[in-house]
Amino acid sequence: xxxxxKLEKQYEDYVIENKEKHYRIAYSYVKNADxxxxxxxxxxxxxxxxxxxxxxSEYMKTWFYRILVNSSxxxxxxxxxxxxxxxxxxxxxxxxxxxxxxxxxxxNALDELPDDCRSIVIxxxxxxxxxxxxxxxxxxxxxxxxxRLYKSLNKLRIEMND
Amino acid sequence: MKNNNKDQLKNDYMNIVIxxxxxxxxxxxxxxxxxxxxxxxxxxxxxxxxxxxAVIATVFTVSINTSEALxxxxxxxxxxxxxxxxxxxxxxxxxxxxxxxxxxxxxxEGLENKELESSLNEKYLEENKLLYEQFTSDMESMKxxxxxxxxxxxxxxxxxxxxxxxxxGRYVVNTVGSxxxxxxxxxxxKENEILxxxxxxFKDESYIDVISENIKEQMLELHKxxxxxxxxxxxxxxxxxxxxxxxxxxxxxYISSDNxxxxxxxxxxxAPGYMxxxxxxxxxxxxxxxxxSDEYIK
Numbered sequence: 001x002x003x004x005x006k007l008e009k010q011y012e013d014y015v016i017e018n019k020e021k022h023y024r025i026a027y028s029y030v031k032n033a034d035x036x037x038x039x040x041x042x043x044x045x046x047x048x049x050x051x052x053x054x055x056x057s058e059y060m061k062t063w064f065y066r067i068l069v070n071s072s073x074x075x076x077x078x079x080x081x082x083x084x085x086x087x088x089x090x091x092x093x094x095x096x097x098x099x100x101x102x103x104x105x106x107x108n109a110l111d112e113l114p115d116d117c118r119s120i121v122i123x124x125x126x127x128x129x130x131x132x133x134x135x136x137x138x139x140x141x142x143x144x145x146x147x148r149l150y151k152s153l154n155k156l157r158i159e160m161n162d
Numbered sequence: 163m164k165n166n167n168k169d170q171l172k173n174d175y176m177n178i179v180i181x182x183x184x185x186x187x188x189x190x191x192x193x194x195x196x197x198x199x200x201x202x203x204x205x206x207x208x209x210x211x212x213x214x215x216a217v218i219a220t221v222f223t224v225s226i227n228t229s230e231a232l233x234x235x236x237x238x239x240x241x242x243x244x245x246x247x248x249x250x251x252x253x254x255x256x257x258x259x260x261x262x263x264x265x266x267x268x269x270x271e272g273l274e275n276k277e278l279e280s281s282l283n284e285k286y287l288e289e290n291k292l293l294y295e296q297f298t299s300d301m302e303s304m305k306x307x308x309x310x311x312x313x314x315x316x317x318x319x320x321x322x323x324x325x326x327x328x329x330x331g332r333y334v335v336n337t338v339g340s341x342x343x344x345x346x347x348x349x350x351x352k353e354n355e356i357l358x359x360x361x362x363x364f365k366d367e368s369y370i371d372v373i374s375e376n377i378k379e380q381m382l383e384l385h386k387x388x389x390x391x392x393x394x395x396x397x398x399x400x401x402x403x404x405x406x407x408x409x410x411x412x413x414x415x416y417i418s419s420d421n422x423x424x425x426x427x428x429x430x431x432x433a434p435g436y437m438x439x440x441x442x443x444x445x446x447x448x449x450x451x452x453x454x455s456d457e458y459i460k
Contacts, residue, residue: 125171
């Protein structure tokens with residue numbers, strides 16, 4: 001019982017401390033503040049009630065990321081039933097040029113990556129996770145993650161030195 | 163293609179605006195998680211109490227069904243057009259730009275069993291008072307921390323109102339950027355003027371497994387029809403993420419007007435948030451063996 005309480009406390013500290021990271025990850029999938037908040041809340045709750053599945057508290061980070069990424073992907077799958085047209089898309093159709101948004105091409109390119117590839121880019125470069133950790137989160141083997149990462153970067157035309 | 167690099171990409175990422183509600187939303191979810199875990203811890207204690215309640219209710223229902231003499235005497239008691247109804251007793255409202263509260267308290271009236279009536283009404287009043295106090299204190303703490311959006315909407319729906327059964331559902335929708343919804347039901351036998359609890363309907367605790375298995379089958383079936391129907395059970399999710407295994411002995415339920423048992427789950431309780439509040443109708447024929455009688459459910 002005591003270890004359980006300790007784990008709960010550790011978990012609470014962890015999600016509060018890292019809430020902004022978690023929010024950014026969710027946001028990068030759903031691109032909408034309300035939905036991103038929803039996903040973070042859902043992941044925090046779901047992880048709390050599944051704390052017993054966390055065998056070793058050292059893996060809290062990868063374990064939580066896995067729940068968070070899955071919640072985001074679940075949400076996207078649900079949403080894909082509805083084809084949305086946001087401002088950026090409308091702009092693209094109208095052939096508008098948004099000079100002030102330097103990175104719009106890149107953002108769209110990132111969006112066009114398949115979900116699993118996008119997860120890898122986000123986790124590797126924005127969250128500085130190790131390839132091994134990403135493999136655990138996405139439940140893939142290390143080589144698959146590596147291959148997908150190189151392919152994605154190629155598609156994004158990003159120079160990389162690692 | 164512009165000359166993009168990793169740093170620029172990361173810069174964009176780090177510039178994602180963090181909503182002011184985030185901290186609050188995370189703490190709220192932690193609280194809900196804790197509540198849920200505590201519920202499970204204390205399930206044992208509740209179980210014993212529930213069993214006692216079940217015994218009392220059993221004596222009553224069985225005596226109606228078995229003793230012809232008693233049934234006769236009961237039917238001879240003149241019933242003077244009893245009108246049992248639900249009305250709004252009190253409403254709390256807050257309406258300040260980013261803070262919204264609307265809490266409606268129901269009251270049941272017309273029961274001759276005044277003890278039952280006032281215990282329910284007092285419970286409703288007490289819970290909503292707490293809800294209101296919680297909201298105002300949340301609001302104050304949010305105001306003190308750069309502000310944010312906060313809302314609570316609570317009210318009730320009469321799910322079933324037949325000659326025999328009255329099922330009242332009270333809901334609470336908490337909005338912090340996104341929302342969470344909980345539903346609680348009270349079902350009253352209007353003729354006998356007793357409160358029907360889930361355990362009181364069944365002979366023993368085997369109903370928990372019978373109902374849980376049926377719900378899991380229904381979930382798998384719904385998932386097969388549409389893969390976007392996701393539930394947190396084994397077979398759809400990873401075993402480690404299978405949050406739902408069994409209903410609690412006092413799971414939210416009501417009885418529909420066509421005498422079916424409906425089991426209800428709050429948002430996030432057994433499925434991702436987008437699935438909302440979920441209800442399952444339990445086929446009466448699978449309950450036959452565990453039901454005490456077919457008085458309410460058939």
